[in-house]
Amino acid sequence: MPINYYIFLAIALFSIGVAGVLTRRNAIIIFMCVELMLNAVNLLLVAFSKMHYENVVMFNPTSPVGTEAQLFVFFIMVVAAAEVSVGLAIIVMMYRNIHSVDVNFLNRLKH
């Protein structure tokens, strides 16, 4: 499978995420679009981790080439999980204060 297909898929998902952030007003949906963009980048990193090293893998199937990129994706997932818990806590706190998750009410940064 050519690497270009994966790049185009990741670009499409990322652009849909950007369009979602720009067109929605619900803070939770915006947050979910950010998660979608993170996942598009993760998919691209995994595809790139499999791009090179064809000769190395052919002669030695157990060589650990490309492991670093996949660990990088693993750490991105770890950081994303921590980010989501704090972000949702902030959104819940905002809902408790202004009884809405509309980002247009947030532009003053106070209630």
Place this chain on the structure above:
Amino acid sequence: MSITEILFWFLTAMAVGGALMMVTSKNPVYSVLWLIVVFFAISGHYILLNAQFLAVVNIIVYAGAIMVLFLFVIMLMNMNADNEPQKNIWLKIAGMIAGGCLLLVFIAAIRQTEALQIQKVNTGGQTGLIHLLGKTLFTDYVLPFEISSVLFLSAMVGAVVLGRKGD
């Protein structure tokens, strides 16, 4: 057309269609469910790329934990399609055009890059299997692993402090 290509195009259609439905759904609960579809499609791509460990972690962490958290918060706030805030139509069109322009610029840039045209994804080897990843994680990357546990602790404390009632 081999079975790998058929699976690739099926998962690609599933991911892009799910993402579009997620952005355009009026009801936030439907958005969360479509995003879960997208995450399963991306996990399928990881399996096709021979990265089984990341596929399982993606399902457990994203579709299992994060999306349940989102669903829980949405149901806690009792959101539905009726009280969903809407931007006016011109802002929506402007946002779509901006996203489309980004897509266009990226695709034009990638299509011009000649070094990428000949590269292929090589799914052989045992790189994505857990024993190689685990060995590297616990020898070369043990310090970032420990630091990420501190990050989780601080995120947990932060979430508890932010979610506390009063003051």
